[in-house]
Amino acid sequence: MRKKKRKRKKKTxxxxxxxxxxxxxxxxxxxxxEALDQxxxxxxxxxxxxxxxxxxxxxxxxxxxxTVFKTDLSDRLHRVAIQQAAGIAKSVRTNRANAYQAYxxxxxxxxxxxxxxxMSAFKRREPTWTEWDLPVLRVPVIQANVNVVVLEKSExxxxxxxxxxxxxxxxxxxxxxxxLASYHxxxxxxxxxxxxxxxxxxxxxWWLTLSxxxxxxxxxxxxxxTVGVDVGIAHFLTTSTNKAYGSxxxxxxxxxxxxxxxxxxxxxxxxxxxxxxxPKGKLPSTSSETSQRLSRHVKQEINRAVNAxxxxxxDARLIYEDLNVASMRFKARVMNSYLYxxxxxxxxxxxxxxxxxxxxxxxxxxxxYSSQECPRCHYVDRANRxxxxxxxxxxxxxxxxxxxxxxxxxxxxxxDRKLAACRSTSEVKALLMTRHEAWKQxxxxxxxxxxxxxxxxxxxxPEMFLESSHE
Numbered sequence: 001m002r003k004k005k006r007k008r009k010k011k012t013x014x015x016x017x018x019x020x021x022x023x024x025x026x027x028x029x030x031x032x033x034e035a036l037d038q039x040x041x042x043x044x045x046x047x048x049x050x051x052x053x054x055x056x057x058x059x060x061x062x063x064x065x066x067t068v069f070k071t072d073l074s075d076r077l078h079r080v081a082i083q084q085a086a087g088i089a090k091s092v093r094t095n096r097a098n099a100y101q102a103y104x105x106x107x108x109x110x111x112x113x114x115x116x117x118x119m120s121a122f123k124r125r126e127p128t129w130t131e132w133d134l135p136v137l138r139v140p141v142i143q144a145n146v147n148v149v150v151l152e153k154s155e156x157x158x159x160x161x162x163x164x165x166x167x168x169x170x171x172x173x174x175x176x177x178x179x180l181a182s183y184h185x186x187x188x189x190x191x192x193x194x195x196x197x198x199x200x201x202x203x204x205x206w207w208l209t210l211s212x213x214x215x216x217x218x219x220x221x222x223x224x225x226t227v228g229v230d231v232g233i234a235h236f237l238t239t240s241t242n243k244a245y246g247s248x249x250x251x252x253x254x255x256x257x258x259x260x261x262x263x264x265x266x267x268x269x270x271x272x273x274x275x276x277x278x279p280k281g282k283l284p285s286t287s288s289e290t291s292q293r294l295s296r297h298v299k300q301e302i303n304r305a306v307n308a309x310x311x312x313x314x315d316a317r318l319i320y321e322d323l324n325v326a327s328m329r330f331k332a333r334v335m336n337s338y339l340y341x342x343x344x345x346x347x348x349x350x351x352x353x354x355x356x357x358x359x360x361x362x363x364x365x366x367x368x369y370s371s372q373e374c375p376r377c378h379y380v381d382r383a384n385r386x387x388x389x390x391x392x393x394x395x396x397x398x399x400x401x402x403x404x405x406x407x408x409x410x411x412x413x414x415x416d417r418k419l420a421a422c423r424s425t426s427e428v429k430a431l432l433m434t435r436h437e438a439w440k441q442x443x444x445x446x447x448x449x450x451x452x453x454x455x456x457x458x459x460x461x462p463e464m465f466l467e468s469s470h471e
Contacts, residue, residue, distance in 0.1 A: 015213050016356045017194070020187050023208040025163075025176055033206055035167050035174045039077075040140040040201065042168065046071050047081045047088075048137045054089030055134055061086040061093070074170050076147040084143045088135060096132045103129045105425055109382070141200040149197045151178070151210070160185070163208065165199075178208060188212070220317055220361035227313050228411030229320040229351065230370075230403045233342045234388075236305045237351075238403035240411045243312065246305030248342045252298060256341045259291050298343050306350045310358055318355055319414045321367030323348050365413040368425040369432060371406045374398050377443075378435040395436075396443075 025033060049069050054061035063086040067078055106127040142149075148166040159177040167174045180188070191212040198209040228240035236246030248256075270283050310318075323344060348364070355362035369380045374393035384393050385402055392399040400408075413419055422428045 014218055014356055014359070015215050016353070017211050017213055018187070020184055020210045020212075021207070023178065023180065023184060023210065025178065025206040025208055029177075032174055032176050035169075036165065036176075036199070036201075036206060039165070039167050040142065042072055043077065043081055043142060044137055044140055046073065046078070047085050050082050050085035051088050051137065052134055054086055055092055061089040063087070072168055074148075074166055077166055080142070080144055080148055084141075087143070088137075092132070092135050099132070100129065101424070103127055108426070139200060139202065141198065144197045144199065146195045149199070151193060151197065154178075163197075216356060216359045218361065219359040221315075224315055224317045224361070226319050226411045226414050227316040228407035228409065229309070229318055230407040230410060231321060231323055231344055231347050232403055233344070235403060236302055236342075236344075236347060237309050238407050239309065239313070240404065240407040241313070242404055243309075244403070245309050246301050248298070252294065252301070255290070255294050255297075259294055263291065294341070295343065298341065299346055302343060302346055303350055303354075306347070306354045309351075310354045310360065314358065314360070316360075317414070318351065318360060318362040319365055319411050320348060320351055320362065321370060321410055322364040323367060363414060365410055365416075366419055366422065366428060367410070368422075368428040370409045370413070371402065373409055373432055374436075375405065375409055375412065377439045378432050380429055380432050380436070395440075 046069060063083040065082055071078055110126055150164045152162045152164055154160055154162050160180045161178040163176040163178050165174045194211045196211060200207055230238045233248050235244040238244045266284055273283055352362055372380050372382060372384050374384060374396060376398040377393060377396040379393055379395045381394055385391055389402055391402045391405045418431060422431060
């Protein structure tokens with residue numbers, strides 16, 4: 001008897017987690033917060049030890065790892081430190097693996113260009129690999145659960161909650177009063193808080209972060225049109241509908257250039273003073289408040305750009321790239337500096353969050369060679385982009401604006417099961433070249449009539465800003 005195929009239940013809603021941040025604990029008795037300082041003085045080094053252990057181990061980080069190091073913390077706090085360290089190590093190892101895979105692909109491309117005698121046209125240096133440093137935990141953060149931190153409703157009208165925190169004194173938890181601002185109360189009205197709680201200390205002030213889950217009905221129709229979204233520096237977002245949102249040009253670029261020069265002068269001064277034997281505690285810091293303000297401003301501009309895109313495409317299905325900024329590199333240091341300052345890694349996260357908040361469907365697709373693939377003949381080559389603004393295929397002559405073409409390519413990859421099944425970028429390139437060979441067989445006569453393609457130079461005169469290139 002043939003078994004009936006089980007039908008999948010259609011997804012009608014999606015759950016998002018909202019965070020309620022910037023809840024100050026400074027209103028509490030300062031003597032109580034001293035106990036938190038004593039706790040984090042023991043907790044943070046322990047978390048650092050396990051983070052280093054997980055990063056150096058060959059196996060995957062395990063949050064259920066048996067205890068290794070001795071500590072004055074309770075068993076529950078010890079377990080929380082292990083879980084937090086495992087999460088940090090997993091993120092670091094994933095980013096490092098992606099960056100190393102990108103390095104291997106660059107080595108393969110370099111070897112291929114060298115074998116084909118195209119080094120004079122590319123003017124490329126041989127890729128080198130620099131091993132990542134182990135993460136160093138500097139900001140005191142405790143990502144706790146109900147085993148060590150519990151939020152209790154206050155019966156006193158003076159405070160809204162009591163935060164019960166396990167401390168070094170086993171059996172005598174600390175109770176810290178929590179007073180919410182009016183906007184905190186509005187955000188939490190009628191909500192059920194999650195069990196997770198985050199405590200962190202910045203500039204001598206303790207802050208509390210709470211979270212709750214919210215179900216948002218999915219409003220995107222199954223037959224909704226797909227809109228591809230390409231991410232870049234010149235324009236934060238470019239869609240396949242020929243719209244661009246946000247830019248790192250103009251005032252932000254000038255601010256970044258000024259801040260970079262300021263930090264370079266501080267670094268030179270620090271190096272000179274260090275040679276003269278000045279203690280490290282008296283050396284000037286290379287960080288600056290202007291750099292932090294610029295970082296916040298860039299993220300705000302990204303958020304505005306994402307909100308504008310979502311507003312203009314409310315009835316569409318968004319298709320964007322699974323961007324890996326850790327593996328993106330330019331040859332020029334100044335361009336790498338612009339890349340990091342533009343916070344491109346924040347864009348996919350914000351795009352997914354904004355779409356989920358509005359009940360829109362948003363999906364990621366493989367971004368490998370999306371900027372180099374010709375949409376007509378599927379030919380893949382770096383030289384298809386003579387400069388960062390233009391795409392022109394060397395085989396069929398298809399030409400378009402580079403970002404718009406990349407966005408259209410991403411939109412076309414939605415539903416491509418063969419491409420989604422590829423496990424590496426080399427498999428993606430092999431599949432695209434197979435499709436190119438099939439196209440050549442179907443259009444052999446037209447290729448002969450068109451004549452041989454003209455080889456274009458990959459490097460144009462340098463521009464101040466480059467858009468992100470996708471490997």
